[in-house]
Amino acid sequence: MEDRDWMILHTLYKEKSITKTAQRLFISQPTLTKRLQQIEKELEVKIVDRGFKGVQFTPEGEYLAKCAEDMLHRLRVIKENLKNFHHQVARTLRLGVSNFISKYKLPALLKYFKDQYPQVEFQVKTGYSRDIFALLYSQEVHVAFIRGEYNWPDQKHLLFEENICVASKQEVDLEQLPQLPRIDYKTDVLYRQLVDNWWAERYIHPPYIAMVVDQGDTCKEMVANGLGYAIMPSLFLENVKGLHKICLTDKKGRPLTQKTWMMYHQDSLTLNVVNAFVDVVKQLDIYSL
DSSP states (O other): OOHHHHHHHHHHHHHOOHHHHHHHHTOOHHHHHHHHHHHHHHHTSOOEEEETTEEEEOHHHHHHHHHHHHHHHHHHHHHHHHHHTTTOSOEEEEEEEEHHHHHHTHHHHHHHHHHHOTTEEEEEEEEOHHHHHHHHHTTSSSEEEEESOOOOOSEEEEEEEEEEEEEESSOOOGGGGGGSEEEEEOOOHHHHHHHHHHHHHHOSSOOEEEEEESSHHHHHHHHHTTSOBEEEEGGGGTTOTTOEEEEOBOTTSOBOEEEEEEEEOGGGGGSHHHHHHHHHHHHSOGGGO
16 A cells, blocks of 8 residues: 555545545545545455445444554654754644634744744644644644643643733623623633633623624624623733723632643654744743734
């Protein structure tokens, strides 16, 4: 089997669709189907069945899909280690970055690093922090930028800490929040739990959720137009004029905050590119980028 065969099996197992797999791998469906048949013939096993529910893997196919994931990981590590022998800060740096950080902080950070190490390329995956954490755990990324208190047993570095605020167009009384329209946005589970726990400690009645939008930026615009209040990290509210902000505290009067971390595996520092990137990030004030 060739390297591309393992990628075909790995991608097909994730997508469960010949069409989507062909699109992701930039090959035609007939070519993909023919190659899959050749793999089955070579190994003398049935790998998949195709039906109304899409592609279904046989037990032998399930085993090969797991092997494909392992093989691709090993091949990636081998290539990275070979490049490392030349003591160059080069090759591809794989990053997992939470949605908010990828939009507001990552572009400037990558430019700063690229200016110092022009031979480095970036492979970036973005998403909710819980998904980025899973990518880091499975070593699909070298370094992750994650918001919230995830239980990570390896290396991590605190990038910054934000206050959690009530933001509104007009001044509000915190005691009146249950009666006021609130605008929520889709966000990480841990952040949602942080806000929900704060609410439960303070109020008997649930919040009056007037609307739920897809992103924090949309939520911020709704607030700026006087359509309700929102509970958001302070970084969302920087450089926004005309909003009233109240930084929240817990029952003991301590500020309610959210932390943003850089997390990575200690073993990955043996790669020159990862070691250089981690050093650069530790020396920077990411919040001010």
